[in-house]
Amino acid sequence: MSKNTPTVVAMHWFRKGLRLHDNPALKSALEQSPQKFFPVYVLDGNAYQLLRCSPLRANFMIECLQDLDSSLKKLGSRLYVLEGDPTIVLPAKFEEWGVTHLSFEEDETGEPYAAKRDEMIVQKAQAMNVNLFTACSETLYPLKDYMKKGTAGGKAIANSMGSFQKLFNSMPAMKKVLPAPTKDDFPDMKEENLYDGEFVPPKRPTDLPWPRGIPKDQVEYVWGANDCRNLTPAVRGGESIARKALKESLKDSNWVATFEKPQTSCTSIKPSTTALSPYLSWGCLSPREVWTALDEAISKATTNGRSKPPVSLHGQMLWRDFNNLMAHDANRESPGCWNKIEGNKYCRNVPWDDDPQLLEAWKKGQTGFPWIDATMRQLRQEGWIHHLGRHAVACFLTRGDLWQSWEEGAKHFEAELLDADYALNGFNWLWLSCSGFFYQYFRCYSPITFQMKNDPNGNYIRKFVPELRNVPSKYIYCPWEAPSGVLEKAGVNLGKEYPKPIVDHLEVSKENMNRMKQAYDAQKKREAERKSTSASKKQRMS
DNA sequence: GGTCCGTTGGGCGC
DNA sequence: GCGCCCAACGGACC
The missing domain is CATH 1.25.40.80 (Serine Threonine Protein Phosphatase 5, Tetratricopeptide repeat)
Known part of the structure; x- marks a missing residue:
């Protein structure tokens, strides 16, 4: 390297896109032939991915980071894990490491945390003369x-x-x-620049940072050392x-x-x-x-x-x-509206109830409907449920039975699903609650009969709701209909080991269809009024 | 304004 | 396993 050649110090900032294969932003950074290259990840306790995050999700993320680190090590590099607000932590490293080039995968959905973060980083990077390389590969x-x-x-x-x-x-x-980069694509980093022992990826959920500005007792998930001990993730990360x-x-x-x-x-x-x-x-x-x-x-x-x-x-x-x-x-x-009712142009405003007890029963799998409860418990136990199961429990929480806001359901899914995805999660909740994209509210999933034909013996329920494992098949989907002798023999007292159904499905689902019709009619009325007001405004102005 | 369509409803009769 | 009705949505297209 001649004396006059400016040093190229590149940083690839992983956020999502936790991979080496087909990673165009990473590739473009390496193509700058950097003399130093820093693959970084910033753990921010206030990032939406960590703010409400079940132990299984936290663990999955850790597995992804560990895998990335070990793959990078095989290429003579490593992952540098930083902690804090990226808009503060990264500019500090630009300075300290003399970063000249920054690459990252664009986040195009407009998720509010990511949108604000990236806008700020781009500003700061430009102010510090750091060249930007971004790509869309999500x-x-x-x-x-x-x-x-x-x-x-x-x-x-x-x-x-x-x-x-x-x-x-x-x-x-x-x-x-694009293929994954090879050893030849990475610069030879001198040992002192590898910061051995520093910036290491977390090993367990307790290593993760807490959200800033939120008292610990108000954090929904506390990552304890043994939180994952009895859980069985559907898939492992990386x-x-x-x-x-x-x-x-x-x-x-x-x-x-x-x-x-x-x-x-x-x-x-x-x-x-x-x-x-x-x-x-x-x-x-x-x-x-x-x-x-x-x-x-x-x-x-x-x-x-x-x-x-x-x-x-x-x-x-x-x-x-x-x-x-x-x-x-x-x-x-309308920035940040996607997982909200307010301001979301794709969402109809339905006046949902707000009943924390019903919501809690749903989250815990204690609704008294065995199949719904089994599905909700699989979510907590494995971090994954089948798409149709998601449909059924989402319908049940919202327009079908409990009449609770889809926003609450979406928050729970976002926290507990290993595959929680801002765009997909929002879309599906809009759909299932008949708030957007799908409107046939008279098509309602039965929490009792929907899966009877596919799993007549109720093996799925027996696995995830073990209290009911000895209930005869005839009553496994509807134990409240069983004669008391039958339940007694199965070791179940309804209301003790397992709850009585929290609603009468036939009754509330009928009622809710009427409420849905009223909500739609009210929306039509509001829209008609808005139209006539804007029309008369136009008339006055002309 | 009428008609047809929309990833995956439930329940019945055959 | 299939076809049909139930009671009836919004949106696209004509």
Whole structure:
């Protein structure tokens, strides 16, 4: 290196996108041929991913960071884990390490914490003459590209799956999947620059920072040393294990080619779907790589049958992009509205009740409806539930039975699901509560009969609600209908070992349909009034 | 204003 | 396992 060559010190900032494969921002930073390279992750207790975060989720994140660190070490590098507010911690490191180039994957959904954070970092980096390299690799296409194409000529952006599919099919060829960097791509860092023993990734949830400015007794989840001891995560975190899982789940090419989501089971003990969603939401897997892997698997299939979007596996990837696009569009007009009722243009305002006891019973799996409770307990136990199970419990909490706000349900899912995803979670809660995108509120999931035909023996309930494991199949979905002798023999006193149903499903679901109709009518009225006011305003002005 | 559609409802009869 | 009705939503398109 000649004396006059300025030193290139690059930093790649991992946030989501916790992977080395198909990581275009990481690649572009390495392409600057840096003399020093710092892959960093910032643990911020106030980040939305940590603020309300179950022990299983915290543990999953730690596994992702540990894996990233060990993969980087194999390439002669390592992960530098910092702690605090990134907008303060990172500029300090720019200074200390002499950073000249910063790369990161863009967050396009407009999630408020990320949006504010990135705006601030970009400002500070520019002020400090740090060159920025960003890339969109969270979705199959950049959301801004969908927006551009989908609103050309003053069109409204696609807001149904059908119209989104048309938009998707009109997009140009997808970007190629990038290989992971190799040892040669990394600079030789002198030992003193590796900061051995410093900035090490957390090993257990208790190593994670607390939210700042929130008293400990008001933090919803306290990460104790033994919190994960009795829990059994559905999947383990990290890019390495994610790549194995991808290969494994797509090896039966006929299964991949004929996959139809509604035909999969939500009462099977092991996931009947790919269960790759946690890897996509944390970015351990690249969506484009999954898409390509699906193409490859299907090309090897020997059956004639081919499932199609929206129910096929490709279709599941499309749903993901569509949901991200909707979150992006909603937040573009009203920042941070996506997981809220207020100000969300895609959300109808339904006057939900606010009953903490009902909400708590739902969260704990103590509603007295065995299948609902089993599903909610699987969520707590494993951090994952089948999509249709999510439908049923979401319907139950909101328009179906308990009439509680979907915002509360969404918060709980965000905290407990390993695959919690800002865009997808918001979309599905809007959908299930009939607040947006889906409006057929007279189609209501039965908390009793919906799964009877798929799991007549109630094995799923027996696993997750062990109090009921000896109840005969005939009554396993509705123990309150069993003669007392039958329950006694099974060792269950309703109201003691297991609760009586907290509502009368037939009664409240009927009632709630009427409330839904009233809410819709009220919304129509409000809209008509708004229209006539704005029309008369216009008239007055002219 | 009419018609058709919307990833995965429930219940009945056949 | 399929077709049909239940009572009836909004939105796109004509």
